[in-house]
Amino acid sequence: MRQWIGKPVILYCGEPPYVTFRGVLRKWDAAAGRIVVGHQETGVPLREIVMIKALAPKERALPPALNPVGYCMRERQQFDNAVYFKSAVTVWKGDRLIALNTTLASHTKGSVTLEDGRTLIKGNHQFVVRSLRG
Structure with missing residues (x-):
């Protein structure tokens, strides 16, 4: 088998x-x-x-692909879902790109830990998530 x-x-x-x-x-x-x-x-x-x-x-289905449309995460539930589903997240600080297509390891009320171990403050950064289609 x-x-x-x-x-x-x-x-x-x-x-x-x-x-x-x-x-x-x-x-x-x-x-x-x-x-x-x-x-x-x-x-x-x-x-x-x-x-x-x-x-x-x-x-046969097409392989999963990243959705071309992203949205800014602001609510706790959105961060929870991004961690649980290992969604692709782009992190910005102002107009500077901090991380491209990374995943979130965990988050607390005021901070986010990326997969590479960096901890970022939610108030200072903008987190844009893209879901997986397919």
Whole structure:
């Protein structure tokens, strides 16, 4: 069954009407009893899978891409989501670019920690996030 790793597949799970998962099969973890599929790395238990089929070329989804439109983060929820989803964030201080397409490691009420370890003050910087489409 490991021949499916790295291939675009469609998984049929449960009982009819089947729940389907589409994407590239990333991992086959027999010890945990699951496989990982798609760019969001969705874990599917092996006992739930009824059938695995190769995706036809016309059924394959486009790879995820950054949304060309960004928005300024100001609310706590926006920072939470950027950390959780590892969204691409551009950081500006005035008209100077501080970081391009970085991710946020964490944030507090007044500061943000970038993936490279730098800590920036929210009041002094502007954080523009771009979501991932696909």
